[in-house]
Amino acid sequence: MRNLSLSTLGPLAALILLIVLGASLNxxxxxxxxxxxxxARSAFIGMIAVGMTFVITSGGLDLSVGSMAAxxxxxxxLAMNALQPQLGVGLPLALIGIGTALAVGLLAGLANGLLVTRVGIEPFIVTLGTMGIFRSLVTWLADGGTLSLDFAMREYIGPIYYGGIFGISWPIITFALVVVIGEIAMRHTRFGRYAEAIGSNDKVARYSAVRVERIRLMTYVFLGLLVGLATILYVPRLGSASGxxxxxxxxxxxxxxxxxxxxxxGGFGRVWGTVVGVLILSLxxxxxxxxxxxSPYLNGAIQGVIIVLAVVLQRKKTSAEGR
Amino acid sequence: MGDAVTPALALKDVTKSFGPIEVLHGIDFDLHPGEVHALIGENGAGKSTMMKILGGFLEPTSGQVLLDGAPAPFRSGPEAEARGVVVIHQEFNLAQDLSVSQNIWLGREMGRFFLDHKAMRHATQALLDQLECRVSPDARVHDLPVSDRQMVEIAKALSRNARVLIMDEPSAVLTSHEVQVLFRQIERLRAAGVALLYTSHRLEEVNHLADRITVLRDGAVVRRALRGELTEDCMATAMVGRDLKDIYPPRRSDFGPVVLEVADFAVPPLVEGIGFSLRRGEVLGISGLVGSGRTELAEGLVGLRPHTGTLRRNGAPVTLRSLSDAEDHGLAYLTEDRKERGLLLDKSLRENLTLSTLKRFGSPFLSREAEEAALGKAIQDFDIRAPKRDMAVGNLSGGNQQKLLLAKTMLPEPQIVIIDEPTRGIDIGTKSQIYHFIDRLAREGLSVIVISSDMPEILGLSDRILVMRQGRVAGVLEGAAITETAVVRLVMGTSESEKASENA
Incomplete structure (x- = not known):
């Protein structure tokens, strides 16, 4: 497989190098x-990045996911605090929280997707707008401060982040599941194939009877759901949200x-590559x-260098492939 | 070269290798001022590589490029252009979002500190008038049809006062009227002492224009001839290296019942009042100028554009709102724009072949084996020659791309297929193959509509010809009435009375 050898092995080699470096230093x-x-720390960004892979592959972009998560x-x-007096601390309230997260994530993704596909605005502009809207809304809801989950409920749902089975915590297990589902969807279903086709050339896709707008919409909704899922795992960690x-x-x-x-x-999506990318950044x-x-304060600078370097290396490879 | 006349531009014993593969072998070639030199050959014969070397876009591996007899190692296209060697590429070098005028003067804008828009617009208008091209200098290239873009590209070359002009298939996207204008310009430039290199797959054009002909095959010159020395048949034989007796298949005579009836069909804003019927086993040609509404009609018929009117499939009225509706009723459409609408150039053969019929290859999980099997069958049925199965389609030759697109279009097993420009930019050998594929489909009981700007093709392939003009049916020709003059008359609308009689 030509694609595997060229585009995936580079980041993988970088990841291994980082692991060796880390092991030798400490x-x-x-x-x-x-x-x-x-x-566990990679899991939040990781799940969102898997969804982002589909959006970018189909030629879109979503800048709003961080604000959306907040x-x-x-x-x-807010939902759990409001219903705690009636429902009390327990599973029903936890399920309300989970349901709220998935529903709000889905609706937020749907809003982005509809603005892109129905109204026909550039994804960059749409999500730049919703990025500001989501963040401003949460700041407003928190009245400029912090929204905190009631302490008893925080205790109750703590295991969602801190617990697990066989010594593996839930965020890691969920992340792994999302990756497997994402990989299968990208490689082995029509959804993934269509996403790649649309990102490669949406006119060709349209002339091939692909429902371009629907697939695009689905990528944003899928991403929104994953943001919701990531938030379910994130809330128990701190039990609060702020601007x-x-x-x-x-x-x-x-x-x-x-x-x-x-x-x-767009045009080429690699879910496994995204996982490697997330791990590189966390490491x-x-x-x-x-x-x-x-100094750890230079973290951002080093990440920045890696991003630019990765793209430069990939470009060299593609041009070498071209001839 | 002890000749009395020094060639304006020449290649001397030029070879070119990409990696270990030599694609040009010891080419000698010269272009004299005031002559049209045609370079012909099949796709992949090395024409493009040779033109790129002449235009400074590639450096030869060995041998020399001579300008006015002196070695001229151009290092880039712009460098060659600065010395009067201008290339008009097949893929246009136009900035889509800039206006016609901005494109023509790009990099050589008039004015000192501020741009002199007025002067540039006037100069552009003058160039366009010369070309009888009715495009506004302020029109954005993005909004122009392909044929006008070609004219803009030619205007740009004219504006550079080229001494050597290299034209890579300039007529491929032009209608016959536009080709006539182009020919007049070429003749004018020839008279002005410009050295012209011309390539085309249309051999009758070569016959008409060229003072000298060089035939390229497999990276070597196989034939040189002066005007009148080669018939079109000889040219084709020299290009292909074998006899090409029957470019066109014989006409069919066995037609079944009417499978598609179109009445009062309109695709706003251009196409109106279209009515025709199509029989089983028939090839219906649709001719007309670019812009006469042929493609709009086709795209309306398969649900790609909003339309009104009645469609009857085997006598029963049907509504086709989308391409999938059309597919459900056994209609398929092969687009004229292979590279922008037909194929995903950076994807593999397999992904392209199955894109429009992916539902048949497994749900919810796609079966790679089924896809590979379909590709294997397509490669065999349509003689697709790909060095590697998993290569990007963009690296295939135009002919093989077209065969793959045909295979993709035929994969849903339609009963009616509309083929828009079946052989644009394809060499004569592959053209003939595609004509025989179309013939085979018709004989197997399909109904085929062929839309084409290529006159010999439409004449050689069709059982009936429907001519469109300005969005309407100008007339329908059948049997012995199919002659080049009759078609041209209808296309141009020269004789109203004859149109009426042929229409009856």
Missing amino acids: DNFLSAANITNVL FVAGMVI STGLLWELEAIAAVIIGGTALK IGNILNLANLV
Whole structure:
């Protein structure tokens, strides 16, 4: 497989290099605790990035996911706090929270998708707008401060983030499931194939009887649902939401997608590559924290260099492929 | 070269290799001032590579490019252009979002500190008038049909006062009227002492225009001839390297019942009042100028454009609101724009073949095996020659792309297929193959509508010809009434009375 060798192996090699580097710098790097920590922290961005892979593959973009996550978290907390007097602390209230997260995520994705497909506005503009709207709404709901989940309920749902089975925490398990589903959807279903076709040339797709607008809409809704899912796992961690929740997540998710070898202009989607991209970004932060080589404040700078480097390397490869 | 006349531009023993593969072998070639030199050959013979070397876009691996007899190692296209060697590419080099005038003067804008829009617009208008092209200098290239873009490209070359003009299939997207205008310009430039290199797959054009002909096959010159020395048949034989007796299949005579009836059909805003019927096993040709509404009609018939009017399939009225509706009723459409609407150039053969029929290849999970099997069958049925199965379709030759597109269109097993420009930009060998595929489909009981700007093609292929003019049916010709003059008359609308009689 030509594609596998060229676009996927590069990021994978970089990931392995980072792991070797991390292991040689700090003995704790390969400890179960650290690995679990890195994976669990990657899970939120990771799930969103899987959804982002489909949006970008079909030629779209979603800048609103970070704000959307904050807004969903805010709504979840408000809903659970409001219903706690009637329902009490327990499973029904937790299910209300989960339902709220998925519903708000779905509706937010639907709003983005409809503005792009029905109204016909550039995805960049639409999601730049909704990015501001979602973040402003959550700040307003929190009255400029923080929305906090009632303490008893926070205790109750804590295991969603901190618990797990066989020593693997729920966020990691959920992330793994999302990745497998995403990979299968991209490689082995019509949805994935159509997304690639639309991103490659939407006119050709339209002339091939592909329902272009519907597929595009579905990518935004899918992403919205995944933002909801990520928020379900995120809320128990801190039990609060504010105007700064999920700040810059959109850029991290997009960066992970690009590092993973998905083309920003669309047409080629790599779910596995996105996972590798997410892990690379998390590991850089983790290694900087563990080793005393470089200030952790330079995390962003190093991530930036990696993003640019990844794209430069991919471009070299594609031009080499061309001839 | 002890000749009295020094060639304006020449290649001397030029070879070109890509990696280990040599694609041009020891080419000698020259272009003299004041002559039209036609370069012909099949797709993949090395014409494009040779033109790129002449135009400075590629450097030869060995050998020399000579300008006025002196070695001229151009390092880039612009460098060659600065010395008067201008290439008109097959894929246009126009900035889509700029106006015609902005495109023509791009990089050489008039004015000192501020742009002199007025002067540029006037100069552009003068160039367009010369070309009898009625496009506004302020029109955006984006909004122009392909044929007008070609004219803009030619105007741009004229504006550069080229001494050597290299034209890569300029007529491929032009109608016969526009081709006539182009020919007049070429003759004018020839008289002005410009050296012209012309390539075309239309051999009658070569016969008409060329003072000298060079035939290229498999990267080597196989024949050189002066005007009148080669008949079109000889040219084709030299290009292909074998006899091409029957370019066109014999006409069919066995038609079944009417399978499609179109009445009072309109595709706003251009196409109106169209009525015709199509029989089983028949090839119906649709002719007309570009812009006469042929493609709009076809796209309306298959539900790609909003339309009104009645359609009857086997006598029963049907409504086709989308391409999938059309597919459900056994209609398929092959677009004229292979590269922008037909195929995903950066995807593999398999992904392209099955895109419009993906539902048949497994639900919810696609079966790679079924897709590969379909590709295997398509490769065999349509003689698609691909070095590798998983290569990007954009790297296939135009002929093989077209065969793949035909295979893709035929995959849903339609009973009626509309083929818009079946052989645009394709070499003569593959053309003939495609004509025989179309013939085979008709003999197997399909009904085929062929839309084409290529006159010999429409004459050679059709059982009946429907001519469109300005969005309406100008007339229908059948049997012995099918002659080139009759078609041209209807296309141009020269004789109203004859139109009426032929229409009856």
